[in-house]
Amino acid sequence: MAERLPIDDVMAEVVAAVQSHGRVVLQAPPGAGKTSRVPLALLAAGVEGQIVMLEPRRLAVRAAAERLAEGLGEAVGGRVGYVMRGERKMGRGCRILVVTEGILTRIVQDDPSLTGIGAVIFDEFHERSLQADLGLALVWEAMGALRPDLALVVMSATLDAAPVAALLDDAPIVTAQGRAFPVDVQWLDRALPPRARLGDAVADLLVQVVPQTTGGVLVFLPGEGEIRQVAAALTGRLPPDCDVRPLYGALPFAAQRAAIAPVVLGRKVVLSTAIAETALTIADIRVVVDAGRARRARFDPGSGMARLVTERVSRAEATQRAGRAGRVAAGTAWRMWTKGEEGALPAFAPPEMLRADLTGLALELAIWGSADLAFLTPPPEGALAEARALLRDLGALDAHHRVTAHGRTLAALPVHPRLGHMLGVAGAQAAPLAALLEARDPLRGAGVDLAQRLAVVRGDAAMPADRGAVAAIRTEAARLARGLKDGPTLSIGQMAALAYPDRIALRRPGDDPRYLLSGGKGAAMDAGDALAGQRLLVVTDTDGNPREARIRQAAVIGMDELRAVMNGRIRWHDHCAWNRRSARVEAVQQERLGALVLEERAWRDATPDAVAAAMLEGVRQLGLRPSAAADLLRARVALVPDMPDMTDAALLATLEDWLLPWLDGVRTAADWARFDLFPALRGMLDHGTQQRLDRAAPPHFTTPLGRRIPIDYAGDAPAITLRLQEMFGQTVHPCVGNTPLRVTLLSPGHKPVQVTQDIPGFWASSYADVRRDMRGRYPRHPWPEDPRLADPTLRAKPRSS
Known part of the structure; x- marks a missing residue:
C-alpha cells in the first residue's frame, strides 16, 4: 500500500x-x-x-x-x-x-x-x-x-x-496540513562582508556544519556558477563519506536524478538552485544551508530581453527552504545572514508579471485576440506598451496591435521574439548567435566584440572561456537549428541587426567612442576597446544605464550590410530645424534609420510651411520681440475681461495657433528682429472681439479739437499726454470704461504742468495758479480765466497782436 x-x-x-x-x-x-x-x-x-x-x-x-x-x-x-x-x-x-x-x-x-x-x-x-x-x-x-x-x-x-x-x-x-518535523534555525553571528565571495563563504560554513550533523545536506545557491564555485572549494575538505551532488536545470537528466535519489552508503551534499524549493522530493535531507540568494528573471534594459539577476530571497522562500530539513526527521537550517537582517527581507518574491520583459506576453495576447483577460496581477501598461512597440518594429503586430502572419511564426519559435525574428529571416545560420545571446557571456571581460564569442562557440577560435557556458550554447544552438531552413548568407552584424533594430549604433563626432542608438538612446564604450573606432555597430548588451549605457556586447556592421537588411526601414526625410548656433532655420534632407542620420544633403526647395514651423523653435529661443503697437494692443487686451491671453507665457505656448501663418520669409534671428508682432496679435481677435475691445479700451483719445492721440496703457492706469489749451471747454473727465484717464497737461513748451484724473476739479482749483505762472512765460498763448467756457486751441496769437 x-x-x-x-x-x-x-x-x-x-x-x-x-x-x-x-x-x-x-x-x-x-x-x-x-x-x-x-x-x-x-x-x-x-x-x-x-x-x-x-x-x-x-x-x-x-x-x-x-x-x-x-x-x-x-x-x-x-x-x-x-x-x-x-x-x-x-x-x-x-x-x-x-x-x-x-x-x-x-x-x-x-x-x-x-x-x-x-x-x-x-x-x-x-x-x-x-x-x-x-x-x-x-x-x-x-x-x-x-x-x-x-x-x-x-x-x-x-x-x-x-x-x-x-x-x-x-x-x-x-x-491541507503538511508533514514536518521541528527545524532548528541558525543565523550568522555577523553579516558577511560586502565583497565576500559567496561560494567561499558557503564552503567554509559547510566544512563546519557537516561534521556536527547527520543525514543529507541540501544547500540552496543562486545558480550554476555558484554551485561550481562551492563544489571546487569543498574539494578535499569534507569527510570521505560525503558525496557532493550538483542540481540545476541545465544539468543532464541522469545527474539530476542522482542528486534526488537516496544514497546507499555515506551522506550526500546536494548543491542546488531554487528548483529544490518545491515540487521535488529529495530523499534523506536533514540539514539545509541557505545562501540567501535567488536568481530571478527580470527585464534587462541592457539586453532588451529578460535576464537572470541575483537578489535576496524573500521570507516566504526562506521559510520554505528551511522546511526541507524537517521532511523525514527533526533537522537544522543555517541561514547565511544575521537575524537582524531578516527583517529587511521582502515578505514574498514579486510576481514575474511586474518585473519581466512582456514582449512574449504581448504577442500571446495579440494571438488570443484580446488583452482583457482576468489576470491575478494585471500587466503594467507602460511595460506592455513598450513590448507592443518592439513587436511592431519586428513586424509581429500591425499598427492596431493585431498579430501578423510573421508574428504567429515568431510565437511558435522557442525563443524571445527578437531572436525569433532573426531566426525567421536568417534561418539555421543564426542558431548559434541566438543561443549565445540568450546565454550567459562565455568570455566575460574580453571586450565587447560579439564575433569573438561566436568564434569560440563555433570552435573557430581558441580563447579562455567558460567551458560549461560554451557547451550549453552549442547544445541549444543545435536544438534551435533543427527544423530551420537556410536563409540568405548574412554577417554577424546583419543577423544581430534583425534582432535589435532599435540598437543600431552610429558613432557620434568626437574622440570619445560615444554612440547614438536607432531607438534614440545613447551608449558608450571604453576607448581602448578593439571596436571603439567603428562607425556602425549593433549593440546587443549594455549595462542598462538610462542616461548613457555602457556597451558590453556589440557586432560590427557595414553601411552596405545595414542597407541590405534594413532597406524597408531606411527612408529619406525632409527636415527643417532651428540651429541654435547659427541662429537660423536650416533645411536638409536626411536619410534616417530611426533616430540615426546616415546621410544628409541640403533641401534647396524647402516649403515655406516647413521653414515657418521650424522657425517657431527659433522664436522660443530668441523670445518675443514686441513693437510699440504690439505692446499697446497687449496692454489693452489685459484690461478687458474674456479676451485672449497675450502674456508671454501664453503666447509662447501657443505659437502654432497664432504666429505660424505670419512667418513667411522669416528664417533667421535678423529676420525676427525686424518682425512686427502687431498684425499677428491683432489676428487673434475676430471682428466682434476687436469692436468690443475698441469700445472697452480704445487705442486713441479724441481731443476737443478732434485730434486722435494714443492712449498709453503701459502703466497702472491708461494715460494720455497733450497741450493744456487743447482741453479748454472739457467739462467731463475722459475715461476708458469706468477708469479715468491719467491726463498729463503740457505747457506750450511741452513741459508737464499738471497730471490729473479730474479735469473739472483742476479747472476749479489748481488752474488759477498755473495760469498765473504761465501767462508771463507764454504771453502769446491764451490763458482764459474760465477755461470751461473757452474754445480749445493749439494756436498762438500773432506777434503783431
Whole structure:
C-alpha cells in the first residue's frame, strides 16, 4: 500500500469541489503530496479526457511524471507522459500529461476549446511565473466561453489562496496540513562582508556544519556558477563519506536524478538552485544551508530581453527552504545572514508579471485576440506598451496591435521574439548567435566584440572561456537549428541587426567612442576597446544605464550590410530645424534609420510651411520681440475681461495657433528682429472681439479739437499726454470704461504742468495758479480765466497782436 500523505486527508474534499463547482484552490505545504496525489485522484474520480498538470521547471516535470507513473504501477509513456521544450514522452493512451508552462500556452492558443482535455492543474502557482499567470487567464476565459465542463485546480504551497479563489468566481478553498518535523534555525553571528565571495563563504560554513550533523545536506545557491564555485572549494575538505551532488536545470537528466535519489552508503551534499524549493522530493535531507540568494528573471534594459539577476530571497522562500530539513526527521537550517537582517527581507518574491520583459506576453495576447483577460496581477501598461512597440518594429503586430502572419511564426519559435525574428529571416545560420545571446557571456571581460564569442562557440577560435557556458550554447544552438531552413548568407552584424533594430549604433563626432542608438538612446564604450573606432555597430548588451549605457556586447556592421537588411526601414526625410548656433532655420534632407542620420544633403526647395514651423523653435529661443503697437494692443487686451491671453507665457505656448501663418520669409534671428508682432496679435481677435475691445479700451483719445492721440496703457492706469489749451471747454473727465484717464497737461513748451484724473476739479482749483505762472512765460498763448467756457486751441496769437 502506498505511504499515506497529508493530502490524503482532504482528497475527498478536493474531488467533491471539482465535481460540484468545476474548480478548486488547494493550499498545501511542500511535502503534503499534492503533486503526486491530486492528478491520480481526479483520474480515479472519472474525469473524462486528459488531465494536464503544469509545472514551473523541467526537472519538476520529469520528477512529477515519474512519481505519478509509479503510483499507477507503470513507466512514464503509458497513461502518464510529459512534454517540455525539446523533449516529450507520451503515448496514445496518455491520461495525465505533465507539461512546462510554455507548452500549456501553446496548447490553449492552438485549440481554445481544449479538445480532449478534461482538467487542468496549476501546480506550485505560488511561484507566480509570467507563463503561469498567462496560462491561468487563458484557461479561465476558455472555460467561460467554450468549456464550462472543464475542471480547474490551482495548487499552491505558500500563496494566500483568497485572491486566487476570488479571481475564479469564489472557487472553493481546501487546505491541507503538511508533514514536518521541528527545524532548528541558525543565523550568522555577523553579516558577511560586502565583497565576500559567496561560494567561499558557503564552503567554509559547510566544512563546519557537516561534521556536527547527520543525514543529507541540501544547500540552496543562486545558480550554476555558484554551485561550481562551492563544489571546487569543498574539494578535499569534507569527510570521505560525503558525496557532493550538483542540481540545476541545465544539468543532464541522469545527474539530476542522482542528486534526488537516496544514497546507499555515506551522506550526500546536494548543491542546488531554487528548483529544490518545491515540487521535488529529495530523499534523506536533514540539514539545509541557505545562501540567501535567488536568481530571478527580470527585464534587462541592457539586453532588451529578460535576464537572470541575483537578489535576496524573500521570507516566504526562506521559510520554505528551511522546511526541507524537517521532511523525514527533526533537522537544522543555517541561514547565511544575521537575524537582524531578516527583517529587511521582502515578505514574498514579486510576481514575474511586474518585473519581466512582456514582449512574449504581448504577442500571446495579440494571438488570443484580446488583452482583457482576468489576470491575478494585471500587466503594467507602460511595460506592455513598450513590448507592443518592439513587436511592431519586428513586424509581429500591425499598427492596431493585431498579430501578423510573421508574428504567429515568431510565437511558435522557442525563443524571445527578437531572436525569433532573426531566426525567421536568417534561418539555421543564426542558431548559434541566438543561443549565445540568450546565454550567459562565455568570455566575460574580453571586450565587447560579439564575433569573438561566436568564434569560440563555433570552435573557430581558441580563447579562455567558460567551458560549461560554451557547451550549453552549442547544445541549444543545435536544438534551435533543427527544423530551420537556410536563409540568405548574412554577417554577424546583419543577423544581430534583425534582432535589435532599435540598437543600431552610429558613432557620434568626437574622440570619445560615444554612440547614438536607432531607438534614440545613447551608449558608450571604453576607448581602448578593439571596436571603439567603428562607425556602425549593433549593440546587443549594455549595462542598462538610462542616461548613457555602457556597451558590453556589440557586432560590427557595414553601411552596405545595414542597407541590405534594413532597406524597408531606411527612408529619406525632409527636415527643417532651428540651429541654435547659427541662429537660423536650416533645411536638409536626411536619410534616417530611426533616430540615426546616415546621410544628409541640403533641401534647396524647402516649403515655406516647413521653414515657418521650424522657425517657431527659433522664436522660443530668441523670445518675443514686441513693437510699440504690439505692446499697446497687449496692454489693452489685459484690461478687458474674456479676451485672449497675450502674456508671454501664453503666447509662447501657443505659437502654432497664432504666429505660424505670419512667418513667411522669416528664417533667421535678423529676420525676427525686424518682425512686427502687431498684425499677428491683432489676428487673434475676430471682428466682434476687436469692436468690443475698441469700445472697452480704445487705442486713441479724441481731443476737443478732434485730434486722435494714443492712449498709453503701459502703466497702472491708461494715460494720455497733450497741450493744456487743447482741453479748454472739457467739462467731463475722459475715461476708458469706468477708469479715468491719467491726463498729463503740457505747457506750450511741452513741459508737464499738471497730471490729473479730474479735469473739472483742476479747472476749479489748481488752474488759477498755473495760469498765473504761465501767462508771463507764454504771453502769446491764451490763458482764459474760465477755461470751461473757452474754445480749445493749439494756436498762438500773432506777434503783431
